Amino acid sequence: MNREVGLLFILLSFLDSTAGQASYSIPEEMPKGSLVGNIAQDLGLEIKRLISGKAKIFSRNREEYVELNRERGVLLVEERIDREALCAETALCALDFQIILENPMEFYTVTVHITDVNDNTPTFEKDEMKFKISESAVTGAVFVLQRAVDHDVGINGLRDYLLKPSDHFALKLHNSADGNKNVEMVLQKPLDREKQEQINLVLTAVDGGEPQMSGTMQIVITVLDVNDNAPVFTQKTYKATVTENSPKGTVVATVTASDADEGSNSKITYSITNTFDNVRKMFKISEETGQISLIDDIDFEIARRFQINVLASDNGGLTDSSKLIVEIMDVNDNKPEIRIMSKSNVISENAKPDTVVTMINIEDLDSAENGLVKCFINENIPFILKSSSNNFYSLVTDSELDRERASKYNVTVSCSDEGVPSLSSSVTLTLQISDVNDNAPVFERSSYEAYIVENNTPGLSIFTVKATDADWNQNARVSYILEDSSVNGVPVSSYVSVSADSGVIHAVRSFDYEQIKDFRFHVKAQDGGSPPLSSNVTVKILIQDQNDNPPQVLYPAQTGGSVVAEMVPRSAEVGYLVTKVVAVDVDSGQNAWLSYKLQKATDRALFEVGLQNGEIRTIRQVTDKDAVKQRLTVIVEDNGQPSRSATVIVNVAVADSFPEVLSEFTDSTHDKEYNDNLTFYLVLALAVVSFLFITSLVVIISVKIYRWRQSRILYHSSLPVIPYYPPRYSDTLGTGTLQHVYNYEVCRTTDSRKSDCKFGRAASQNVLVMDPSSTGTMQRMQGEKSILDEPDSPLEVSCLLTFHPQDFIL
Numbered sequence: 001m002n003r004e005v006g007l008l009f010i011l012l013s014f015l016d017s018t019a020g021q022a023s024y025s026i027p028e029e030m031p032k033g034s035l036v037g038n039i040a041q042d043l044g045l046e047i048k049r050l051i052s053g054k055a056k057i058f059s060r061n062r063e064e065y066v067e068l069n070r071e072r073g074v075l076l077v078e079e080r081i082d083r084e085a086l087c088a089e090t091a092l093c094a095l096d097f098q099i100i101l102e103n104p105m106e107f108y109t110v111t112v113h114i115t116d117v118n119d120n121t122p123t124f125e126k127d128e129m130k131f132k133i134s135e136s137a138v139t140g141a142v143f144v145l146q147r148a149v150d151h152d153v154g155i156n157g158l159r160d161y162l163l164k165p166s167d168h169f170a171l172k173l174h175n176s177a178d179g180n181k182n183v184e185m186v187l188q189k190p191l192d193r194e195k196q197e198q199i200n201l202v203l204t205a206v207d208g209g210e211p212q213m214s215g216t217m218q219i220v221i222t223v224l225d226v227n228d229n230a231p232v233f234t235q236k237t238y239k240a241t242v243t244e245n246s247p248k249g250t251v252v253a254t255v256t257a258s259d260a261d262e263g264s265n266s267k268i269t270y271s272i273t274n275t276f277d278n279v280r281k282m283f284k285i286s287e288e289t290g291q292i293s294l295i296d297d298i299d300f301e302i303a304r305r306f307q308i309n310v311l312a313s314d315n316g317g318l319t320d321s322s323k324l325i326v327e328i329m330d331v332n333d334n335k336p337e338i339r340i341m342s343k344s345n346v347i348s349e350n351a352k353p354d355t356v357v358t359m360i361n362i363e364d365l366d367s368a369e370n371g372l373v374k375c376f377i378n379e380n381i382p383f384i385l386k387s388s389s390n391n392f393y394s395l396v397t398d399s400e401l402d403r404e405r406a407s408k409y410n411v412t413v414s415c416s417d418e419g420v421p422s423l424s425s426s427v428t429l430t431l432q433i434s435d436v437n438d439n440a441p442v443f444e445r446s447s448y449e450a451y452i453v454e455n456n457t458p459g460l461s462i463f464t465v466k467a468t469d470a471d472w473n474q475n476a477r478v479s480y481i482l483e484d485s486s487v488n489g490v491p492v493s494s495y496v497s498v499s500a501d502s503g504v505i506h507a508v509r510s511f512d513y514e515q516i517k518d519f520r521f522h523v524k525a526q527d528g529g530s531p532p533l534s535s536n537v538t539v540k541i542l543i544q545d546q547n548d549n550p551p552q553v554l555y556p557a558q559t560g561g562s563v564v565a566e567m568v569p570r571s572a573e574v575g576y577l578v579t580k581v582v583a584v585d586v587d588s589g590q591n592a593w594l595s596y597k598l599q600k601a602t603d604r605a606l607f608e609v610g611l612q613n614g615e616i617r618t619i620r621q622v623t624d625k626d627a628v629k630q631r632l633t634v635i636v637e638d639n640g641q642p643s644r645s646a647t648v649i650v651n652v653a654v655a656d657s658f659p660e661v662l663s664e665f666t667d668s669t670h671d672k673e674y675n676d677n678l679t680f681y682l683v684l685a686l687a688v689v690s691f692l693f694i695t696s697l698v699v700i701i702s703v704k705i706y707r708w709r710q711s712r713i714l715y716h717s718s719l720p721v722i723p724y725y726p727p728r729y730s731d732t733l734g735t736g737t738l739q740h741v742y743n744y745e746v747c748r749t750t751d752s753r754k755s756d757c758k759f760g761r762a763a764s765q766n767v768l769v770m771d772p773s774s775t776g777t778m779q780r781m782q783g784e785k786s787i788l789d790e791p792d793s794p795l796e797v798s799c800l801l802t803f804h805p806q807d808f809i810l
Contacts, residue, residue, distance in 0.1 A: 028083035040073025053101030084151035118156040118209025122148040124217035125275035132317030134227040148205035159208035193223040227316020229260040244300040257312035332370040332419025349403040358395040370419035435472040437529025454513040467525035475529040483522035547591040547640025555582040565651040581614035593639035600633035
């Protein structure tokens with residue numbers, strides 16, 4: 001016995017570290033987190049392999065008692081292990097599980113032996129056992145006692161019994177076929193009811209653990225008279241078989257005992273004496289007939305054999321014992337169980353053939369042919385099922401994959417056993433085929449063109465570019481990038497930005513149509529593959545004009561201190577051209593179309609303003625009653641929405657002589673000294689103006705001669721003549737701000753004392769003629785003879801002043 005126990009402990013403590021498997025031995029009741037063993041070292045694996053392979057434990061048990069710490073490469077106790085709950089009375093108790101790794105997939109078998117500790121006391125089912133023994137019982141009569149149960153095994157299990165006091169009875173122990181010790185109480189001294197009617201004994205069961213543990217039961221013996229024959233079973237061991245899933249009430253066997261006594265002393269009562277097991281939950285015995293039948297469902301996969309201990313007792317308290325061995329026969333009542341040990345839900349379309357996709361464990365709890373399983377998968381798919389070892393299968397690729405042809409596969413694994421009738425089960429695996437980045441993003445258009453109104457708010461969304469990618473998931477995730485370029489020497493990123501996710505183009509700054517009218521740039525669409533693929537598209541942004549500039553008055557210039565007046569002779573007739581308001585607008589289109597209106601006037605019945613050309617003319621005959629000083633307020637409006645405007649004040653002097661104008665515009669309240677000074681300054685100003693006038697006249701005549709000579713040269717040359725129009729101020733429709741040429745007749749008297757200036761009427765509209773048959777240009781000017789109020793005035797010097805639009809441009 002001691003030799004066998006020693007061999008058992010040597011076997012449990014042996015650690016197997018052979019390739020592909022490892023074995024450990026730990027005691028039960030270890031606290032959570034206790035070290036089981038260094039699995040990385042014992043399997044020859046590196047810790048980084050455990051981490052990258054996502055190592056995990058696969059166990060057939062419903063509860064996991066051991067956990068894997070990948071960072072340390074060790075096995076730890078996950079929860080307290082009770083060997084008795086795990087393995088019942090089995091001497092050898094072990095946990096079998098596999099460690100699974102991925103990329104590539106592989107597994108290792110690990111066995112953890114659980115050794116027993118002395119944590120259970122011997123226990124009797126009842127605290128008290130009663131016997132009725134006849135005083136005529138002979139010495140050596142045997143009385144079967146209820147045995148104690150200790151769930152520990154080995155040296156920690158039940159070792160011995162003690163009976164006290166031992167005056168009349170002694171204990172007899174003998175081993176049964178099942179390895180347990182049967183306890184019998186043997187009468188050593190005859191009983192005498194007259195001396196002692198009741199005897200109280202204490203039965204103590206002790207184990208061999210350290211420290212030693214024990215349990216007790218009271219034995220109460222009532223001494224009876226005469227019954228000197230005990231029941232006797234026909235067999236010491238009965239055997240029977242029953243099929244699992246037999247219905248309740250099925251008769252398993254019948255035991256029989258006989259008693260040589262007569263009368264009430266020969267009446268036998270049958271009972272089952274099993275303790276601390278499921279026998280009495282599964283079977284019952286008839287007290288009168290000894291018939292044993294089922295009272296619960298029998299499952300071969302839970303228990304394959306039962307031992308029923310039967311006791312026969314007569315009314316005199318004499319007993320005999322026997323046992324019934326019940327063998328359970330298996331039926332095919334369990335389908336094959338398919339367990340997915342590890343799987344890849346997504347497979348790259350460039351995966352090579354024979355790539356492991358899923359590892360499957362198949363288990364059938366039935367036995368013999370009922371537990372033999374064969375598995376197969378559906379046809380016409382690029383996968384096959386390979387058997388790697390007993391009850392383990394691998395699903396591997398069988399050919400090339402193409403996501404564009406099939407983006408996913410539903411693989412049905414079907415397994416059936418060889419029982420009659422055969423039972424089967426199946427599971428369907430959905431495998432997604434991942435894409436490789438083989439398609440570049442494609443824009444919806446070959447180029448884009450968008451409009452934005454100037455003076456926009458920075459950050460305004462202009463429009464959206466859109467590109468699609470035929471790939472899937474990350475490979476089809478398109479990001480938009482603004483390509484580096486410049487617009488007028490400025491980086492395009494200072495003009496616009498592109499949202500990387502949505503492709504929305506935003507204005508970074510506020511645009512000014514007068515500075516930039518359009519610009520181009522490139523947007524790149526790049527997918528999220530590795531390496532990424534991309535494509536470009538050209539985007540053109542056109543700035544639309546907004547009426548954000550008011551008209552600017554070029555003439556007459558508004559001075560801060562001095563008063564400038566236009567002179568109108570009293571002899572002026574209807575339609576006399578007083579002056580012309582010249583204005584420009586830097587906007588374009590209808591925002592630059594100007595109109596002129598007379599807002600205020602000293603005498604509204606005397607003057608009018610041309611709506612389109614801004615010419616101020618008389619609308620009636622000037623009379624002597626008209627005031628010398630006339631003040632006109634002209635408003636210039638553009639055609640924008642809303643329109644913008646500018647005002648100009650035109651001072652008009654209705655007089656025939658310059659002193660008359662001076663007398664009107666001079667304050668009469670000034671003292672004489674102030675008048676003398678004013679006269680001095682006026683004379684000085686007149687001299688300066690006369691000098692400037694003569695200088696201007698000489699310059700103009702020189703320019704005219706130069707232009708005349710140039711035109712003659714061009715006329716005789718073969719080069720085409722292109723008329724010049726100032727930028728932004730050219731009148732393209734003939735109704736704009738400036739006419740091409742204006743002619744005025746200026747007459748200046750020879751009387752320097754008066755220094756009168758008389759302005760004749762403006763010449764009729766100038767016509768610019770382009771003769772396609774010739775290579776030159778010709779200007780035709782028609783004028784009317786000015787009418788002078790004084791025919792007998794002194795000799796006058798007349799000159800023709802020609803003003804070009806560029807003369808007014810600042």
